[in-house]
Amino acid sequence: MEENKLTKSHKIVLTNRKNGSFTGVLDVISFDISEILLETEQGMLNVKGKDLHVNRLNLEKGEVDVEGIIDSLSYSQVPVSVKKPDNLLGKWFK
Numbered sequence: 001m002e003e004n005k006l007t008k009s010h011k012i013v014l015t016n017r018k019n020g021s022f023t024g025v026l027d028v029i030s031f032d033i034s035e036i037l038l039e040t041e042q043g044m045l046n047v048k049g050k051d052l053h054v055n056r057l058n059l060e061k062g063e064v065d066v067e068g069i070i071d072s073l074s075y076s077q078v079p080v081s082v083k084k085p086d087n088l089l090g091k092w093f094k
Helices: 088-092
Strands: 011-015 019-023 025-031 035-040 043-058 063-076
Touching (some): 025 043, 025 063
Antiparallel strands (some): 011 019, 025 035, 035 043
């Protein structure tokens, strides 16, 4: 049962603003050299900086490693209804 799946722990380890390790990542929505958008267990995480690169990506484990100059990290919420339709109408139109 997918709905009873345990949530992964979400953790950020940032070293000298140059290397970031993230766990609890569900998906990488977008990335370029100045911004990376991650969907995490705790909402959308926007990583902004310069010369950003995704060095390691393992979505099965929910892990992402980022390298570059990290200027900011910010969260926003993801509307659950957009990602996973739970009502009957939403299931019909998947």
